[in-house]
Every structure is written in C-alpha cells, then in structure tokens.
Amino acid sequence: MPTLERIDAFADELTAIRRDLHAHPEIGFEEVRTSGIVADKLASWGIDVHRGLGGTGVVGTLKGKGSGTKRIGLRADMDALPMEENTNLAWRSTIPGRFHGCGHDGHTTMLLGTARYLAETRNFDGTVHFIFQPAEEGLGGARAMIKDGLFKQFPCDEIYGLHNAPDMNHGEVGIFPGPAMAAADFFDIHIKGYGAHGAMPERSKDPVVIAMTLGQAMQSIVSRNVDPFQSAVLSITQIHSGSAYNVIPDDAKLCGTVRCFSETVRQQIRDRMHKLAAGIATAFDVEIKVDIRDGFSVLVNQEEHSKAVEDVARTIVGDANVITRSKPKMGSEDFADMLHAVPGAYFWVGHEGSVPVHNPGFYLDDKILPIGASMFARIIETRLPA
Template identity: 85%
Template sequence: MPTIDRIDSFADELTAIRRDLHAHPEIGFEEVRTSGIVADKLTSWGIEVHRGLGGTGVVGVLKGKGTSGKKIGLRADMDALPMEENTNLKWRSTIPGRFHGCGHDGHTTMLLGSARYLAETRNFDGTVHFIFQPAEEGLGGARAMIKDGLFQKFPCDEVYGLHNAPDLNHGEIAILPGPAMAAADFFDIRIQGYGAHGAMPERSKDAVVIAMSLGQALQSIVSRNVDPLQAAVLSITQIHSGSAYNVIPGDAWMCGTVRCFSDEIRALIRKRMREIAAGFAAAYDAEISVEIRDGFSVLVNQEEQSRVVEEVARTVVDPAKVITRSTPKMGSEDFADMMQAVPGAYFWVGHDGSVPVHNPGYVLDDKILPIGASMFARIIEKRLPVGAHA
C-alpha cells in the first residue's frame, strides 16, 4: 500500500529539514530555533500561525473546503534530550550535551510534511490544528500548552500523535486501544545524616549507608506490596554523595521514577515510599525528605480513534504490518494529558535500526518520514471528508 505520492515527491526536502533539526537540538522550553523554523515553514505554506503557547509551542491552523465545524488536532513534540550523541553521522549534533535521541526531530518533520500536503490540497472539510509541542521529555510541555488555553483557543474534537519505534520493523504501524503507556512519577529523596572521618564511622550518621539500605528497601514495594498481576516499576536512577576518600558524607540525594497503569497503584507506591523513608529516618536517627512529582498521566487510546488509525494504516503500509494488539509500554508520554482533555489515539511507526531511543547511538531512519506524514494527512482526509456536509 502506498504513501501519498505528493509527500513522496518532497521526501528529500523533509529529510533535509529533519537533519538540520537534528544537528541543532534544543531541550525543553528552549526550542527557539526549532519553533522558528516550524513557524516559518507553516507561514510559507499559507497556514495561520500562533506562537508562544506553553513557552515555545506553535499551533498552525488550516481550514479545508466546505462548511464543517469539526476540528482535529495533530501533535508532534520538538524537544531534544540533555545527553551526548555517539554517532558518526554527518548531521550529528553540533551542540555538546544536546541530542535528538528520541526522534522528536522526525516527529516534527512528519507533521510539517502533512501540513504542507494538506495546505496544497485542502482535500478535507473542517479545520486542522497542527500542534508543535515543547518539552515532552519530563518537563510538562503538554500541560503548559493546555494551561495556556490550547483547547480553548484551538478547540479539537479529537487529537492524534505518533512516535517512531526502532523496536518495530520498517513499515510496521502499531496501535493499542485502551491503556497504552504508563503514568510516571519522578522522585527526589534527600538524606541528612552526620559526617565524620572515614576512619571513625562510629561518630557519623552515614548518609551513604542509609542511601544504600533505603534503595534496597524501596525495591521491595513492587515485589511485596503491588499485586503481581499489576505492572509497576520503581527505578532509582541517580545517587549523589561524598567528595573525598576519607570523609564519610552527612548528606546524600537519590532520585528516580515510578511507572504504572493504575492510579490506585500509583497512590500505594507513593504511600509506601514515604512510610519506608520515615522508618529509615527513625532507625538511623537521620532526616529523610521525599518529594514525588506527578510527571505523566496514563496514556489511554480511545477505541474509536484507534480504529481510525488502524483503518488509515492499512492504506499507507502493507495491512499485514498493522499491529493492533501491541504490548503496553512502561515508557510514558505527555500526549496523555492532551488525550485526557480530548479523545484521541497515539501510534507507533517502525523503522530500520535496533538501537533504542535515549541511547547515545540511536539513529532515526529517514525513510519513515513520508509514512508518518501520510498517516497524519490521511487521518484528516478520512475524518473530515469533503462532501460529507453538503
């Protein structure tokens, strides 16, 4: 099954845009250059542009043929990750400590490709809102746009988003109705003990020992408090303490993330983390504070919009490559917050390469750019058909 011929005809231009964005990555709420390029492209294609939602967010508004009042949102994220790139690409990152290691440069380019095609053809009856979102990587860009009145200023009857997927094969598209991605909390635990000489541990309240013991105990929450039939993850991703070989530090800091699909499990894990930390504070005669932040909601694909994605996918790729019962992902995605306000669906586009996202060697496959752009465009043409309101 084909991608859209017109989009294929400017695929090289999409690749050039994507590689330029890749070479100049910007992290959350700093996407000044990226959002400027997006706004300029949309304007050049005759699309009405609004800037500044959620900081650096951009919304393009395009009206089609006819008189339908229906409005659909298409969303792409724009931010990079604060990490180094370890590839030998000619278009690799030119900014130290910044890397499009999750493929958001590709998502942005796909949405631009669909915007260009739809602006040229306007073969739809209604309005499309092209939503270019900042700060998806844990900084709350979706919530920032919503707080700034995204859906009041640009009402949508439904919204769609996508993500590249190196764990799928090229040409595969996956859509999972129902809960598809986990909710996420982020936590910081600060331990205040009492420092001493490394040779005199009896005079200390050793923050390192407390951190190691507390970290082990926290792992028991999922294994001993959460129903084994419920998916949950608690990962400690950072531990900071100490400055010398012969100094027992009095302070330590731990942080990490919790993922699950249930608000009840989420509340249970938060409660147990605080209770265990309080118990360790008493046991070690130290002070332990626990800060837990709500990072992402559970991403739930609505049945109707999931069927739309499935049907459209069968016209863009080989129907045998459309996967409708993929495994839910423990990763999180703040598009979930948009879908709590507006019904929608979020799907994955497979590509060549097996290096996972968030790995310094990750490489996006540019051959999927026309696939993603065609998916977005055909969703609009299917949901806003010309003549349906005659």
C-alpha cells in the same frame, strides 16, 4: 508502499529539514530555533500561525473546503534530550550535551510534511490544528500548552499523535486501544546525616549506608506490596553523595522514577515510599525528605479513534504491517495529558535500526518520514471527508 505520492515527491526536502533539526537540537522550553523554523514553514504554506503557547510551542490552523465545523488536532513534540550523541552521522549534533536521541526531530518533520500536503490539497472539510509541542521529555510541555489555553483557543473534537519505533520493523504501524503507556512519577529523596572522618564512622550518621538501606528496601515495594497482576516499575536512577575517599559526607540523595497503569497502585507506591523513608529515618536517627512529583498521566487510546488509525494504516502500510495487539509500554508520554482533555489516539511507526531511543547511538531512519506524514494526512482526509 502506498504513501501519498504528493508527500513522496518532497520527501528529500523533509529529510533535509529533519537533518537540520537534528544537527541543531534544543532541549525543553529552549526550542527557539526549532519553533522559528516550524512557524516560518507553516506561514510560507499559507497556514495561520500562533507562537508562544506553553513557552516555545507553535500552533498552525488550516481550514479545508466546505463549511464543516469539526476540528482535529495533530501533535508533534520538538525537544531534544540533554545527552551526548555518539554517532558518525554527517548531520550529528553540533551542540555539546544536546541530542535528538528520541527522534522528536522526525516527529516535527512528519507533521510539517502533513501540513504542507494539506495546505496544498485542502481535500478535507473542517479545521486542522497542527500542534508543535515543547518539552515532552519530562518537563511538562503538554500541560504548559493546556494551561496556556491550547484547547480553549484551538478547540479540538479529536486529536492524534505518533512516535517512531526502532523496536518495530520498518513500515509497521502499531496501534491499540485502552491504556497504552504508563503513568510516571519522578522522585528525589534527601537524606540529612552527620559527617565524620572515614576512619571514624562511629562518630557519623552515615547517609551513604542509609541511602543503600533505603534503596534496597524500596525495591521490595513492587515485589512485595503491589498486586502481581498489576504492572509497576520503581527504578532508582541517580545516587549523589560524597566528595572524598576519607570523608563520610553529611547527606545523600536518591532520585528515580515510578511507572504504572493504575492510580490506585500509583498512590500505594507513593505511600510505601513515604513510610519506608520515615521508618528508616527513625531507625538511623536522621532526617529524610521525600519529594514525589506527578510527571505523566496514563496514556489511554480511545476505541473509536484507535480503529480509525488502524483503518488508515491498512491503506498506507498494508494489512500485514498493522500491529494491533502490542503490549502496553512502561514508557511514558505527556501526550497523555492531551488525550485526557480530548479523545484521540497515539500510534507508533517502525523503522530500520536496532538501537533504542535514549541511547547515545540512536538514529532515525529518514525513510519513515513520508509514512508518518501520510498517516497524519490520511487521518484528516478520512475523519474530515471533503
């Protein structure tokens, strides 16, 4: 597999960096140690470093040979998940309740590998911005960096990002144009009932029963309101209520997420959620408050930049390992907000292992580190030819 020889030569060092990051995971906007390592590495390779963008974000800037004015951004996310790791790896998490269960430690390491290679070779004409983003996991790190002036301070003509993919084979690269990942809303629904003794339910306005009724009704939105040719998901992922066997509580809370690819469908689902909550509140004579928050935009890959990634992938992993007809993913990614500001593309790199991301037993195959780093580096050398 023709990954770049210079990157292959320091692959062991990339593995060491990745495993160190894995052992010391930090969640969104708390990536102090991680961003410090990133900044120190970039500076040691002679790359201009800018810290604190979007909280704990880091941007490295490198100019190539010649006087080219084109600018390209490469982005990696740095945050871990607030969950326990359940592996026996020697480099498993040392911090309870913190785990790189989505492989962002690998993404950070790949971009560091790219930065080192490009700093040593500078075989490109233009400017590269290495964007290390905090808080991708639902906390709005991309929006925080953009709000802090990311693309005003570091203008980009195009931008690229990647993600590991345990659902693909090792060495495969997936890229396709158009809507590639869903938009996401997150919701909290608070039901204010009236508590009573568990043996005297007639004296209550039972929020548990109301929560079950509303939850069941909400499952009809996708199946009975959304156009069946439009993809959508509504998942209730949390139910909170009660503290004793013999007490009907005062309140209950439902939390969850909505995913779709259409702003029209997105608004339709929001409207139906509000109407169902209002109707059930009236029926049971209680108060129900619905809070729906815009978490992620639809991730849209541009045709030109998707083709550029495809062409580069063919040189790195070979024609047979380039996947261009993948189905759009119902998962979401806040790199979407960067792609709304700057044209570009987002792609996936497959690796060994069948455990999905966000599972306590997930592990990243370190053999893909040179592949991801080579993909980023070759994109720069192709799009900014010296």
